[in-house]
Amino acid sequence: MNLESCPASHLGPVFKVLAEPNRLRILCALGTECRPVTDIIHATALPQTNVSFHLRILREAGLVRAERRGVFIYYCLPDPELLAILQSLQAWVAAHTLSSTPQNQEDSVNEGVSMTERRVSSCG
Amino acid sequence: MNLESCPASHLGPVFKVLAEPNRLRILCALGTECRPVTDIIHATALPQTNVSFHLRILREAGLVRAERRGVFIYYCLPDPELLAILQSLQAWVAAHTLSSTPQNQEDSVNEGVSMTERRVSSCG
DNA sequence: CAGTGACATAAGTCATTACATATATGTATG
DNA sequence: CATACATATATGTAATGACTTATGTCACTG
Structure with a gap:
């Protein structure tokens, strides 16, 4: 039985990212929109540095995309x-x-x- | 913005369970069948005690169901x-x-x- | 360029968890 | 009851990761 042929067996890394409740809340805060980090900070009531930390992990996992617009960086889901x-x-x-x-x-x-x-x- | 109204915000606990690759492999080993623990041990090539440990977590999370049949305990997904x-x-x-x-x-x-x-x- | 605001990153601390080893529990048979 | 097999649980250890504090980087304005 080749377990690696099962699609679910490859989901470990992304589940590790999603297992953190605050990251899920960040995704919910984004929804179908692109929002600046300040919005996420306000919506989640987390410290700025903690939000940045989680956003980097979400970004590196491909779960969010970032676009700088002047002073602001907007984040959104690549596909809602x-x-x-x-x-x-x-x-x-x-x-x-x-x-x-x-x-x-x-x-x-x-x-x-x-x-x-x-x-x-x-x-x- | 009430993040708790987003369904995804409640998935932290189950993602924590699923974030462990060997648990995903166990679910893949089960597929649509009920199998005894010995099958899972063989399919995953994990030690018996480790399989038992993971099965308990899966069971307590509701991701697998257990049924004893004589010496054997069969595990399967509640819904494939x-x-x-x-x-x-x-x-x-x-x-x-x-x-x-x-x-x-x-x-x-x-x-x-x-x-x-x-x-x-x-x-x- | 200096100052300000937005945001990212580094380093340290503490909590959580997978795994190995040892042991316990449940079922069946003679 | 003793033995064998299947499986679960207890304990300790090392690794991992969230969070906080401190600091760095980027963009903009006067």
Whole structure:
């Protein structure tokens, strides 16, 4: 079994970048727009140097693009489709794990039942 | 700006789990099947205790489900749709970051050009 | 050029985590 | 019950990374 042929097996590095909550919040602050660092600092309420530190890691990972305009540097996502993918991932996670809202917990219980049935059939 | 309303901002914990390459390889080893731990050990070539350690973290995160069958414990994904989502994420990453294959690097250059145009329009 | 504001980088500290080694627990069989 | 196999858990260590403080670099203006 060649695990490297599985696309997911290559995602370690980008997940390492995304595993830091403040980096996710930076991506959310950007959304579909290009914004200067001052905006990000204000939106996240993080210190400037910390924002710069995280932006460099996001930039080197290819998750954000930077463009200088005079005194300001604007950052944006190379393709906002990333946030849509992350949203579908969050939906999957919410549906299959213990999550924050009581409604989601109830869904997980129901999901658990159908998972039991599915597991039986795939192991049969 | 309320960053917590962005779905992606809640993905930190699950990304932390997925950021470990061997855990991704375990998920790839499972694919759409339920497999005993011995299979995973063989597929990943990791020590038994290390596999157990990672499986516990995956299990507690809700990313795998466990079912004991006699001496064996079988693990599988609660929903293999996760791998499809990860595949689309890997496709995004490959298209927007410096990646392994020369072809992908060429695509990134082309993508860079269209990103320049897109950025101008969204910042206009 | 000096001063100012925006932003990046360097260095040190502390917290977190993967892994190896040792040990414990669960199941099945004679 | 003793033994064997499968698997989980406990403990310690080394590596990694987020954050803070200090400092450097860039762009602009008078």
